[in-house]
Amino acid sequence: MDPLLVAGCAAGGLLIGDALEPLADRLPKKLPLDRPWWRCPSCASPDTGVGRVPVARTAGRFGPCLSCGATRSHPARPAVQAVLTAAVLAGLAVRFGPDIGLAAYAVVGIGLVAISVIDIESRIVPNRILYPTVALAAPLFVLTAAVDHRWGSLWHAGACAAIGFVAMFVVHTAYPKGLGFGDVRLAGLVGGAAGWMGFRAAFVAFFLMFLLGSVGGILQLAITGAGRRTAIGFAPYMAAGTLAVVIFTMPIFHVVHPLLYRNGS
Numbered sequence: 001m002d003p004l005l006v007a008g009c010a011a012g013g014l015l016i017g018d019a020l021e022p023l024a025d026r027l028p029k030k031l032p033l034d035r036p037w038w039r040c041p042s043c044a045s046p047d048t049g050v051g052r053v054p055v056a057r058t059a060g061r062f063g064p065c066l067s068c069g070a071t072r073s074h075p076a077r078p079a080v081q082a083v084l085t086a087a088v089l090a091g092l093a094v095r096f097g098p099d100i101g102l103a104a105y106a107v108v109g110i111g112l113v114a115i116s117v118i119d120i121e122s123r124i125v126p127n128r129i130l131y132p133t134v135a136l137a138a139p140l141f142v143l144t145a146a147v148d149h150r151w152g153s154l155w156h157a158g159a160c161a162a163i164g165f166v167a168m169f170v171v172h173t174a175y176p177k178g179l180g181f182g183d184v185r186l187a188g189l190v191g192g193a194a195g196w197m198g199f200r201a202a203f204v205a206f207f208l209m210f211l212l213g214s215v216g217g218i219l220q221l222a223i224t225g226a227g228r229r230t231a232i233g234f235a236p237y238m239a240a241g242t243l244a245v246v247i248f249t250m251p252i253f254h255v256v257h258p259l260l261y262r263n264g265s
């Protein structure tokens with residue numbers, strides 16, 4: 001482990017996660033991503049005072065707007081996004097170290113955090129985050145393959161992206177209310193990200209997604225009594241299953257392997 005790299009990725013994650021807030025605020029409302037980037041959702045005036053200080057502004061969001069006095073509808077969201085992004089990037093830095101592959105997975109991790117936060121609130125997998133994430137990550141994986149001579153990993157990633165997309169498309173066709181088409185598109189991204197680790201990693205990632213989704217759905221039903229209609233989207237489970245397998249590959253294999261392969265093979 002490279003402590004400087006991990007600390008740097010955590011700090012970068014705080015900054016980037018903090019910068020994601022306007023996406024979470026505006027994309028579900030179909031508002032343009034125009035300037036000023038940091039502004040009050042009610043009166044659209046640019047943030048002032050602590051609101052201009054990166055990361056520190058996440059604390060300022062708990063208070064009312066200094067211009068119009070409106071309180072935020074999601075005061076904790078910026079802080080949660082910043083901490084989540086920092087944790088994901090630090091975890092990836094521990095896993096990969098100073099490797100070009102870290103850049104590819106960092107892009108995927110940031111995209112997955114942003115998509116998950118929006119999907120939890122609005123049940124939308126926004127293409128305006130998904131497509132740029134794929135467009136940035138794909139060339140970085142190709143570059144990693146070229147630099148580290150990992151063309152086999154690239155082939156696995158491409159194949160698993162296609163298999164993930166098709167498999168989820170079949171589930172979507174069978175049960176469109178349970179799995180939206182946004183989740184099908186996202187399956188291409190997470191299939192590719194997990195598939196870089198190999199076919200078995202991708203299989204375990206999808207197994208974890210459905211396991212976490214089932215447990216999450218049951219917990220939500222038990223705690224809130226909410227029905228299927230109000231259940232949160234599937235994207236956070238897809239993100240969690242994928243990032244878990246990517247970051248904790250071997251520990252997860254040790255736990256999951258005996259469950260999946262009882263015959264000892």
Ligand SMILES: [Zn+2]
Nearest residue numbers: 040043065068
């Ligand atoms: Zn305001």
